[in-house]
Amino acid sequence: MPSSFEVTIRPRTGWQPVDIKEIFRYRELLGFLVWRDIKIRYRQTLLGGLWAVLQPLIAMLILTVIFNRLAGVKSDGPPYPLFAFAGLAPWTFFSTAVSQSSNSLVSNQALISKVYFPRVFIPLGAIGALLLDLSLSLGLLVLLMFYYRWPISAKVLWLPVFIVAAVLATSGVGLTFSAFNVSFRDVKYAVPFLMQMGIFVTPVIYPIHYIPGHWRMLMGLNPMTGVVLGFRYSLLGSAAPWPIMGLSLTVSLAIFAVGLLIFRRMERKFADII
């Protein structure tokens, strides 16, 4: 039976748009790649999925002891552990997802050089798998809120917006880094360092009003500022400086769009140089 299917393979030059039809056609594969990453993350480990929450939990404990008790950093309302955890949950998602997705293309080189499917699926799969970890952390956060008897308000309805913002920011950075990592393996070494420093330029450890007035807008250039502040706003009801968050969210969107375009432009040579 004749099929109306037709694909022409031609050399491409310049910037490429995202092929939505193709992504839709291969959508099941994205699910499988996410499922694969989830399955293998904790296979043959003792603690399994517990690691998803242990990382932000232990970080929260250390931050509370060092920064809150010893150094005297105060939160802007909620008990410090809650304050810190609400920031750590999205930040851990971001830093782990960026680290994993940056190297995802290189570690999947066998797939890239032998099978065709939209290459964006590889870094996106790594990021998608970590959304599970994020939801586990959020679950733990809810438990902590019960423990501290901190009320949940209607503002929590904003949470999905900030989760989407987190995914956009992470994807944008992850796609860009993974694409560059194929040609310049420096990226793999730079990322852990960037993530370590990044936590200090995001209001995770300290509330944003610690930054003096004129510098505060500068924090808005960090895509994760808006996400962290947004998580605190929706979950804990903290004050939300909307101009800064607005700027940060716009930056997230821009990074996502640019990251996607950069990835699409560089992807045609992946199989050759990986």
Place this chain on the structure above:
Amino acid sequence: MLQHESFPGRSLRKILSGRWASPLAPSGDRYNSSAQTPEHFWALKDVSFEVARGDVVGIIGRNGAGKSTLLKIVSRITEPTEGCVVLRARMASLLEVGTGFHPELTGRENIFLNGAILGMSKAEIASNFDEIVAFAELERFLDTPVKHYSSGMYVRLAFAVAAHLNSEVLVVDEVLAVGDLAFQKKCLGKMNALSRVGRTVLFVSHNMAAVENLCRRGIVLDGGKLVFEGTSKNAVRHYLDRIFGAHDCTRHVIDLKAASDRRSPLLRQLEFYTNGNQPLVEGLQIGSRFKVRVHFELPHLTSNFNVGLGFNNAYGQRAFTAASQFTPNRSPVAVAGSQVLTCDIPSLTLTPGEYTVCVWLEIENAEADLANDAASILIIESDYYGTGKVPWNGTFVLKHHWYLEQPVRAS
């Protein structure tokens, strides 16, 4: 279905000058090197062909001819530098066995993962699941992580998934080269079934017999260029001629002294004769008499010497060996110097084709001289059975009879 036009693909072997020029442009390698001049290498150039629905095309050529690059371009893994490919049906590529297998996942999980990577939908995999497991013969080990599988099990599982691909076009790259003989036979059987169902297949292989049996059309690539397109049989012959060089089958006296690489050229000459002691100057009809006179030299007095003739078919497989040890009636007299041993084959019933002849001399059970590929004989298609039909396929033509038995009626 598929249509290529003027189709080079490029692999940059050396570094482009200007390392920092346009870092976003996805071109080539940027290693740390002081190479100044770019060196370009066309993996494929001006390759154009069409594949119609239901064609089974074999792509053959030497290593480095560009076969894998061609498949990669058709599979959308590498982008062509110039030209285009038009695909008019869904395609699945098997460039490697077990693509996407993850060692930590179980066999069951890998079946789904691998199937999805190859392009099957979850529903398809689920409905074929039992058949896949049966084909791979791995029912007992489905829930063990694949890292514990032997390499044979691994390959069986991988091929089992691939064998159930349901795309209209299938592109296969030498994946049948792995696995033991039983497995290879199974894979070939499955591929045969696929081609009979009317699937379009592009098959790259070094197994000439497989290419000739499975494919109807053949394409030969050499140095990135398409040098032959035709039936698979002719393509294989063209390819083998290129490799081994065509032999002249019209001389009945072959001088062996000139053959290189022999420590002691004791074999001197071969003479070929056919029916009625006529010198053989053209093709031999099937079943004709074939006489070979082998001239050789014995360096010292001995009665323990033997001469052998090997007839190799076009694939390099030995079809028949004629050795003087096999026949009785040799005088035990010790001789030395120039001798002639004659081998008389009353009826040479090999199938039509070109056969290379190799000859060797053994003195006192040790090999004294060997001439591989010494000569060629051509067995031509002839009406051996006298029925107007020329025998085909196979190594030998043997006398046989068919009988129709009376059918037993069930009442």
